[in-house]
Amino acid sequence: MKDDNKDDGISAAPMIFAPKSEGEFEKLSTAFEASFLKRKKSLPTLSGETLSHKIFDISELLNEGAQAIVDDTFTKCFKSTPQEYWNWNLYLFPMWCIGVPIRYLFLFPCRLAVLIIGFFMFFVAFTLVHFSLKDGPKRRRMERSLTEFLCAVFVASWTGVIRYHGTRPSNRMSSANKVFVANHTSMIDFIILQQVCGHAVIMQKHSGWVGLMQGTIMESIGCIQFNRTEAKDRATVAARLKEHVASRDKNPLLIFPEGTCVNNEYCVMFKKGAFDLGATVYPIAIKYNKIFVDAYWNSKRQSFSQHLLRLMTSWAVMCDVWYLDPQDKLPEESSAAFAERVQKMICDKAGIKVVPWDGMLKYYRPRPNLTEKRREEFAKNVSAMLDESESLSPKA
Template sequence: MRKNNPKSQSTELELDQPNIEDYLPDGHPIHQEPRGKLRLCDLLDISPTLSEAAGAIVDDSFLRCFKSIPSEPWNWNVYLFPLWCFGVVVRYFVLFPARVLLLSFGWMIFLSAFIPVHLLLKRDNNLRKNIEVFFVASWTGVVKYHGPRPSMRPKQVFVANHTSMIDFIVLEQMTAFAVIMQKHPGWVGLLQNTILESVGCIWFNRTEAKDREIVARKLREHVQGADNNPLLIFPEGTCVNNHYSVMFKKGAFELGCTVCPVAIKYNKIFVDAFWNSRKQSFTKHLLQLMTSWAVVCDVWYLEPQNQKPGETSIEFAERVREIISQRAGLKMVPWDGYLKYSRPSPKLKEGKQRDFADLVLRRLEEK
């Protein structure tokens, strides 16, 4: 039997290595190196680049803001698993049908009186609240409200952290608001157009650049109306997983109004109320809530804030964000939530590629 020659194996491995010279233009100074051909293994120490890439993957605080964080499993043993199975049966075959019936009953009452409701919705807040109670009851909402609610005055803007579309329902059942919200397709969009617009809600489409100017104009017009419902704005602009808070958009803080911060914190003891709109539709999210034991959350009405002399709208927004984050126990991160809906800029990628190419050339010239 022929024995393997380690030296010949090493030679074969080196021959398999690509020549760096093959990737360089003719006349490059590297070609005149007297020490012979350079191999890829002699190119450079890539540990700094690898460290940067690994750090970006492991400690990406931006992506962590929009991921559901699963709770620790508790039912995978012989004692608790039967109880968990019993709970599944109760949630899906007892609670869920009862909640569907309750929600259907509420919709029947609403639709049978749609015209008078539509005419009176702006004036009769009690009627509106009774309708929204059916939504909260359909997922057994256990909501605790803390602090005195600010009195309804003109030129007020309410701002809150954003976890799901149910944030609006949780706050709306206690106080009349006109919300600023992303336009949605399907049956949610139908509700926006036919029902929620009657309370003065304003919709936008983040993919349309012109919508920003239109929404800014509508905001200024709305706060000037004495009879309009106060604005409710989620300045983050997207749903965050209730563990972090991303940058607040400055639009709500440059209207010259009193800003009333509202902090919302959901308890994951029964269900995670975070809506990951990139992975699930609102229908699926609502089904998840309706098949849980309950949706538990706390709402804090915090002290109204006014812009200080010399304070910019961005600084004002960050100060209010810090107040809300501290009360709700959220970690502040310096990211724009709209990056969730966009890909990295080509200029950013080209800049990284250019930096890496410069590093390669410098190392080649040092050889």
């Protein structure tokens, strides 16, 4: 601490919010408390209007900080919903105990066997089709059908109970000048939609066995991969999107405009790239029932393999999917306004809340100098109000 700091601690206010050691924290706290008690004696002598004004001034400052802690809707978007326990009484608890070995010792091995056998059948058939047929419409149709089969195997391995509402897309429909958009909770969103109709999806590059599948199978059905940390990928993806939408021979394009997985209770800002292609947008609303398992995938806390294991050891994965009416951009409507309109349609149907946050913020942390600058601003405001309060108090 500098030697020219005053004894009342006011000049040290910017440091009150960021003490460097426990001793410094105690010293600053003692100085600030003494300064506050000194000024408190003068407050009753102020007029009611002035006192009220000061109280509300500092209340606004405190309210901003409290709101950031209590009403942090950004953090809520990426937290798993606490599970509601149903085995809370004497006759349900024994049933739950019986159900645990059934799920882990009977259902899980059966589901794992279904997944392994399905994978084996898929890879044998896919290899034969991919290397025995020339690149053309026939091979692409067969590869798309095989990916739909593999996705159906995945859904069966969770005992998925999926209810589809509305007019489902068909593989016979032309994919030109149309794009499907949906809210995003997990990578299984793609699997659930893919088993109905083969889509080409925009996806983040992954490592491990998921990355291996992306590099072989997903590329063959026209999926577009990107790395969100590389700026050059953005221009490449934008160009490929326009090329894909203009083609009649490629699979229908599926985009998750949020760009990241959200917990199915909130919906973060839609990126406008999907709405700036001049194509008809087909909204899809996805809502998971969390009675047996929360389908939200928090990629920072668990791998996709762990996520699948959690799904496969639950009783079932329950989900509703709504295919909504296609939407076109209005004559004087901006791409951002178009994105907001479609987002509201999806959220209203799925019963989830819209928040104005950019989901990509969860991958970045503010620089330390920005945090320190904000602390200094708070400290200056408090210091100015205390100095003004002292100047208004009657002199002894």
